[in-house]
Amino acid sequence: xxxxxxxxxxxxxxxxxxxxxxxxxxxxxxxxxxxxxxxxxxxxxxxxxxxxxxxxxxxxxxxxxxxxxxxxxxxxxxxxxxxxxxxxxxxxxxxxxxxxxxxxxxxxxxxxxxxx
Amino acid sequence: xxxxxxxxxxxxxxxxxxxxxxxxxxxxxxxxxxxxxxxxxxxxxxxxxxxxxxxxxxxxxxxxxxxxxxxxxxxxxxxxxxxxxxxxxxxxxxxxxxxxxxxxxxxxxxxxxxx
Numbered sequence: 001x002x003x004x005x006x007x008x009x010x011x012x013x014x015x016x017x018x019x020x021x022x023x024x025x026x027x028x029x030x031x032x033x034x035x036x037x038x039x040x041x042x043x044x045x046x047x048x049x050x051x052x053x054x055x056x057x058x059x060x061x062x063x064x065x066x067x068x069x070x071x072x073x074x075x076x077x078x079x080x081x082x083x084x085x086x087x088x089x090x091x092x093x094x095x096x097x098x099x100x101x102x103x104x105x106x107x108x109x110x111x112x113x114x115x116x
Numbered sequence: 117x118x119x120x121x122x123x124x125x126x127x128x129x130x131x132x133x134x135x136x137x138x139x140x141x142x143x144x145x146x147x148x149x150x151x152x153x154x155x156x157x158x159x160x161x162x163x164x165x166x167x168x169x170x171x172x173x174x175x176x177x178x179x180x181x182x183x184x185x186x187x188x189x190x191x192x193x194x195x196x197x198x199x200x201x202x203x204x205x206x207x208x209x210x211x212x213x214x215x216x217x218x219x220x221x222x223x224x225x226x227x228x229x230x231x
Contacts, residue, residue: 004159006159031217033217033218033219035219035221041223042205042221042222042223042224043160043205043207043219043221044221045218045219045220048217048218055217056217056218058218059218091159091160093159093219102148102165102167103148103150103165103209103211103217103219104150104162104165105150105162105219106162107152107159107160107161107162108159109157109158109159110157110158110159112157
């Protein structure tokens, strides 16, 4: 399966714990994006990363949220000290180099985070 | 502010007829538009896209139309099939400026195709 992989698919955390969401992009894609979908809403951009670089984090909450895409291994979205409002579906997408008139992004199945 | 809007939360269509899903945008920097289909508990699936240099793009049963002056695009599905029942999201991106790389999504339209 050469698609975008995300794990875990479901994650339950208690308030105050940490959540780590992982994303492996499609083969050959070096650009990764994280989006969040709250209940009854559309997807909201969080962060755009290339290997070892954060390109755009304008959608990330200022506190508790961080993301990385190391030289080796998957991209990680980390949420510290989770609160109930963090409960959502978190989607990762990947693409080849955007621009030049194209920007198709391919999405993983998502991680559904539930904070008790 | 909602830069991409899908004003119809839901649409119901008979099998075999045409489905037309609409999307409006406000940011004139957007130059690439995409439609995604999403089933419950799955990630969005890319359907079709269009660059701002075109006004129409067709792929099988799916056609996207872009009206830049009205900042409006639409997705036509002909003929509609029950398996098309899903949530459809319109998305937009800009090659330059602060929106580079990221997609801005509409709220989605739930399409139901009745047999």
